[in-house]
Amino acid sequence: MHPKRVIIIGGGASGMMAALSARKNSADVTIIERNHKLGKKILATGNGRCNFTNVDATPNNYNHPDFVNSIFEQFSVDKTISFFKQLGIYPKIEDEGKTYPLSEQASSINMLFEEEIKHQKIHVVYETFVKEITKQGDVFQINTDKDTYTADRVILATGGKALPQSGSDGNGYFLSESLGHHITDVYPSLVKLTLDSPYLKHLDGVKFKGTVELLDYKQIIQSEFSDVLFTKYGVSGPGILQLSRKANELIHQNKDVWIKVIIINYIEKLDVIERMKDMKDRQIKHFLTGLIHHKLIDPILKETKIPKDKILQELTKEESRNLLSILFDWRFKVTGSKDFTEAQVTAGGVRIDEIHAHTLESKIMPKLYFTGEILDIDALCGGFNLQWAWSSGYVAGYHASM
Ligand SMILES: Cc1cc2nc3c(=O)[nH]c(=O)nc-3n(C[C@H](O)[C@H](O)[C@H](O)COP(=O)(O)OP(=O)(O)OC[C@H]3O[C@@H](n4cnc5c(N)ncnc54)[C@H](O)[C@@H]3O)c2cc1C
Numbered sequence: 001m002h003p004k005r006v007i008i009i010g011g012g013a014s015g016m017m018a019a020l021s022a023r024k025n026s027a028d029v030t031i032i033e034r035n036h037k038l039g040k041k042i043l044a045t046g047n048g049r050c051n052f053t054n055v056d057a058t059p060n061n062y063n064h065p066d067f068v069n070s071i072f073e074q075f076s077v078d079k080t081i082s083f084f085k086q087l088g089i090y091p092k093i094e095d096e097g098k099t100y101p102l103s104e105q106a107s108s109i110n111m112l113f114e115e116e117i118k119h120q121k122i123h124v125v126y127e128t129f130v131k132e133i134t135k136q137g138d139v140f141q142i143n144t145d146k147d148t149y150t151a152d153r154v155i156l157a158t159g160g161k162a163l164p165q166s167g168s169d170g171n172g173y174f175l176s177e178s179l180g181h182h183i184t185d186v187y188p189s190l191v192k193l194t195l196d197s198p199y200l201k202h203l204d205g206v207k208f209k210g211t212v213e214l215l216d217y218k219q220i221i222q223s224e225f226s227d228v229l230f231t232k233y234g235v236s237g238p239g240i241l242q243l244s245r246k247a248n249e250l251i252h253q254n255k256d257v258w259i260k261v262i263i264i265n266y267i268e269k270l271d272v273i274e275r276m277k278d279m280k281d282r283q284i285k286h287f288l289t290g291l292i293h294h295k296l297i298d299p300i301l302k303e304t305k306i307p308k309d310k311i312l313q314e315l316t317k318e319e320s321r322n323l324l325s326i327l328f329d330w331r332f333k334v335t336g337s338k339d340f341t342e343a344q345v346t347a348g349g350v351r352i353d354e355i356h357a358h359t360l361e362s363k364i365m366p367k368l369y370f371t372g373e374i375l376d377i378d379a380l381c382g383g384f385n386l387q388w389a390w391s392s393g394y395v396a397g398y399h400a401s402m
Contacts, residue, residue: 003028006400007142007151009130009175011038012168013386014372014393015157016113021397022155023120029401030123030151032130032144034167038117039110041159041166045386046098050106052089053080053390054383056097061379062388063347068377070357075394077387083394088112098383125149130158133175135365153367153400157393160346160373161186170340172374173350180364182351184376185252188343189245192236193259196333199299203230206295207237211262214243215331216255222246228261235259235332242380245347247334257334263292263300264327272324280313284323287312292327300326345385349376359399360392371396 004027008015011033023029031038042050054061057077059069081091081099089109090102101108117124125144132143133154142149156175159168173183197203207229214222224239243259250257264272272291279287285308288297301308304322306315315323340346350370354363362368371392379385 004153004401005151006030006153006155006397007032007140007149008155008157008397009133009142010157010159010168010172010372011035011124012041012157012159012166012372013039013389014159014396015155016117017390017393018155018157018369018371018397018400019117019122020113020120021394022153022401023122023397025398025401027153027401029120030125030149031117032125032128032142032149034127034129036127037110038114038124041163041168042110042386043106044163044166045106046100046383048106049100049104050109051098051100051381051383051386052084052109053077053091053099053387054097055081055091055093055099057379057382057384057387061382061384062377063379064352064377067352067357068388068391071360071388071391071395074358074398075391079394080387080390083390084109087116096382130175133179133368135179135368138367140367153369155369155371155396155400156350156374157371157396158374160349161340162188162190162343162346162373164340168373170346176350176370176374179362179368181354181362184348184351186346186348187248187252188337188340188345189248189347189378190241190344190381191244191248191337191339191342192231193234193240193244193247193337194335195234195259196335199302200230200232200234202299203295204232206230206293208263208265208293210265212237212239212243213260213262214246214334215258215260216250217258220260225265233338234335235261238381241344244337245345245378245380248337248347251334251336258331259334261330261332262328263296263330269324269328272327276312276320280311282312284308284310284312284315300330303330344381345378346373347378349374349378352376360396361399367400369396369400 158172226239
């Protein structure tokens with residue numbers, strides 16, 4: 001029997017892993033990549049440090065845990081760490097299980113993958129864009145902007161829509177549709193949120209560490225503690241990125257979405273009331289100056305309609321109540337988010353009920369496989385998305401080569 005000719009469309013994280021996995025079973029493997037290098041997006045991950053996995057990752061970190069479980073059972077986080085150690089990457093585990101290369105350079109991952117891909121004699125066709133895939137009998141024909149290729153198996157590893165300048169601009173969805181697949185709604189995830197507030201221009205640049213919560217109308221559904229940064233369009237910071245997945249999902253369902261920001265975090269409400277008593281003969285603006293970022297003072301006093309020169313002991317009961325309320329619970333209406341050019345991940349993708357959960361082979365077109373972010377699988381920040389790319393890449397590569 002001649003070795004299976006496996007063509008992988010896209011040489012990102014999952015495509016490179018799929019190539020090595022397929023080659024292990026002696027398949028004749030080719031990667032077609034539109035960029036002049038492999039793994040372009042990896043360079044941007046983890047702020048250039050590449051948070052390549054999370055040692056605490058479980059299927060429950062993902063939107064479809066059962067589907068992910070059947071893949072993790074075949075290529076777990078432990079197997080991923082061993083794979084990377086063999087590749088030459090020593091893992092550095094940080095808080096909450098986030099794992100980076102000890103070199104703290106995403107480029108080391110790319111270099112070692114490229115080296116191994118060369119060593120394993122995997123063909124790589126660079127600067128070539130796959131335009132169309134067709135199948136006649138058992139053979140796939142892959143038409144690119146340059147040449148035409150034939151294959152026994154095709155793995156679609158073209159990524160989602162996040163950071164389109166890296167090469168994954170959503171064109172893989174059209175290729176999938178042309179082969180009979182359906183795409184769920186897709187929206188940006190791990191992305192800055194846009195807010196509707198008259199104070200944004202004033203708040204632009206305000207940064208503090210605090211709690212931010214996501215509300216579906218009035219019900220709190222997610223809470224994060226991190227740096228919060230107001231901008232002229234809305235709000236950003238690690239906690240906000242984590243909230244953005246759910247926020248965009250709810251907005252797509254036409255829900256009324258809010259965030260609650262807790263401005264004062266390290267002291268209790270009672271301490272603030274005590275302090276108000278201690279400073280009762282001082283102006284409110286002076287009272288607030290030592291407590292919160294100075295750019296927050298004007299918007300807060302405008303919102304509570306308290307004159308800034310007012311002496312604390314002259315505040316009415318209602319004014320005091322409003323002031324305390326806004327310091328510990330300031331709500332902003334979420335209108336949406338920045339677009340895919342600023343998002344880290346795509347929520348949604350090729351529908352997983354059209355894919356065999358064990359092999360990642362299409363149920364619609366036999367011998368076509370899917371891997372990575374093109375599928376409707378995603379997770380929050382923390383190394384989980386790349387873990388999915390490695391696990392799904394390995395599994396798709398393995399089954400495609402059989
Ligand atoms: C700024 C940023 C930071 C991130 N940080 C992290 C992190 O620290 N940890 C983490 O776990 N995840 C992180 N992610 C997410 C992670 O990078 C992705 O989930 C992962 O790269 C997806 O892998 P993939 O192989 O599915 O797709 P990609 O890595 O996007 O690769 C797809 C490849 O296919 C190529 N391609 C597309 N269409 C075609 C075509 N028609 N013909 C030929 N080639 C094509 C593209 O050029 C690209 O190289 C980050 C993402 C971004 C944008």
